[in-house]
Amino acid sequence: MEHPIKEIISKRQSGINVGIPSFCTANHFVIETIFEYAKCFDDYVLIEATPNQVNQFGGYANMTPYDFVDYVYEIAGEIGFPKEKIILGADHFGPLVWADKSEEEAMENAKELVRQAVLAGYTKIHLDTSMKVGSDDVNVKLSDEIIAKRGVELYKVCEDAFKERIEKFPNSIHPVYVIGSEVPIPGGEFDEVDTLQVTSPTDFKNTIDAYDKKFKESEIDDAWDNILAVVVQPGVEFSNVDVHLYERDKSKNLSQVLHEYPNLVFEGHSTDYQPADKLKEMVEDGVVILKVGPACTFAFREGLFALSMMEKEIIDDESLRANFIETLEKVMIENPKDWQDYYDGNELDKELARKYSFSDRSRYYMSRNDIESSINDLFENIDSFDLPLGLIKQFFPNAFMKILEENYPLDSKSLVKSNVIDVIEDYFYATKAS
Numbered sequence: 566m567e568h569p570i571k572e573i574i575s576k577r578q579s580g581i582n583v584g585i586p587s588f589c590t591a592n593h594f595v596i597e598t599i600f601e602y603a604k605c606f607d608d609y610v611l612i613e614a615t616p617n618q619v620n621q622f623g624g625y626a627n628m629t630p631y632d633f634v635d636y637v638y639e640i641a642g643e644i645g646f647p648k649e650k651i652i653l654g655a656d657h658f659g660p661l662v663w664a665d666k667s668e669e670e671a672m673e674n675a676k677e678l679v680r681q682a683v684l685a686g687y688t689k690i691h692l693d694t695s696m697k698v699g700s701d702d703v704n705v706k707l708s709d710e711i712i713a714k715r716g717v718e719l720y721k722v723c724e725d726a727f728k729e730r731i732e733k734f735p736n737s738i739h740p741v742y743v744i745g746s747e748v749p750i751p752g753g754e755f756d757e758v759d760t761l762q763v764t765s766p767t768d769f770k771n772t773i774d775a776y777d778k779k780f781k782e783s784e785i786d787d788a789w790d791n792i793l794a795v796v797v798q799p800g801v802e803f804s805n806v807d808v809h810l811y812e813r814d815k816s817k818n819l820s821q822v823l824h825e826y827p828n829l830v831f832e833g834h835s836t837d838y839q840p841a842d843k844l845k846e847m848v849e850d851g852v853v854i855l856k857v858g859p860a861c862t863f864a865f866r867e868g869l870f871a872l873s874m875m876e877k878e879i880i881d882d883e884s885l886r887a888n889f890i891e892t893l894e895k896v897m898i899e900n901p902k903d904w905q906d907y908y909d910g911n912e913l914d915k916e917l918a919r920k921y922s923f924s925d926r927s928r929y930y931m932s933r934n935d936i937e938s939s940i941n942d943l944f945e946n947i948d949s950f951d952l953p954l955g956l957i958k959q960f961f962p963n964a965f966m967k968i969l970e971e972n973y974p975l976d977s978k979s980l981v982k983s984n985v986i987d988v989i990e991d992y993f994y995a996t997k998a999s
Contacts, residue, residue, distance in 0.1 A: 745796030868981030
């Protein structure tokens with residue numbers, strides 16, 4: 566069976582501007598919403614994990630690559646989404662988590678990480694060796710040659726792992742790979758809008774040439790049959806407080822260079838918060854894989870905040886409320902590890918960032934028992950009332966229109982899911998042929 570992303574590239578070669586969203590998240594509620602929405606389409610869903618979330622030592626999601634597969638499949642099973650329509654992806658898989666270690670130690674960990682991913686059934690692997698490790702000279706730019714050398718080492722591990730997997734699962738689909746050194750850090754976050762530079766055609770070609778050289782040195786002659794995309798910076802990014810919108814005129818030269826590489830496409834990271842029309846322009850211009858993550862969890866958090874504000878309107882007794890907003894703030898202050906290095910400014914700036922930052926560091930707290938308990942209490946409180954439509958319109962204006970026009974459900978979870986669906990819809994609009 567041909568890999569679904571190869572089928573997308575074949576369609577593009579015939580003149581159909583299609584792509585695929587890459588939902589990079591471990592949030593149960595968000596993944597559930599994605600699958601529910603995707604059931605309306607007979608199409609694949611790409612769910613990716615980062616090594617920060619998932620690795621052989623657990624990650625912040627406390628899952629190994631194998632655990633994440635089981636986790637995603639369990640969610641799909643709960644709502645009846647077919648497993649065979651799920652593409653599991655490994656995003657930024659490389660030495661990222663161990664960048665403070667020596668090259669030998671960091672790369673050994675990275676090799677075990679990608680090995681486990683392939684053995685577990687991930688079929689879309691982003692080989693990310695763009696970051697310096699502890700033994701690299703901090704004063705010297707990491708060369709394309711070193712990046713490619715390390716990337717090829719990981720590629721060989723993946724290919725060996727697939728040979729091992731196919732012995733146990735003969736019908737396994739061969740993995741495809743994404744390379745590239747123009748890689749934003751996971752989760753976005755740029756410092757200055759004015760410093761954002763679109764990848765130059767020369768840098769793009771240098772990346773390919775460096776990998777091609779290393780593949781030939783390793784006597785690997787079929788790698789380009791399996792490498793489908795290169796991560797580039799098309800000129801999109803977001804910070805805690807700002808979003809840099811796509812400007813297709815500035816990426817025109819980059820887009821044109823793809824004509825020289827008809828079997829390759831671009832992968833765009835940090836496409837969160839882009840308007841739907843901008844996303845569609847990106848797909849038309851060759852950014853076929855659109856990575857999104859924090860925008861989905863931001864929408865989830867946004868919906869919970871709206872419910873919490875509604876709760877204050879309908880429950881006078883504070884002791885009976887879930888008080889989700891206050892609970893989240895308390896937990897984040899008491900456990901600052903996952904936000905304190907990312908938010909700065911005065912105390913008000915930090916408080917606003919904990920709640921409303923586009924990088925959405927609050928997503929790291931949503932699976933905690935105390936937070937999940939508060940969310941469940943909030944859902945239960947809201948669902949115990951017959952909500953006036955005016956109250957829903959105040960806090961969920963888009964869901965209100967769906968309720969009027971589409972007989973959309975009125976329960977609390979559906980209201981929050983409507984927020985997440987607003988994000989998902991933009992990506993389906995941008996990547997589908999019709």
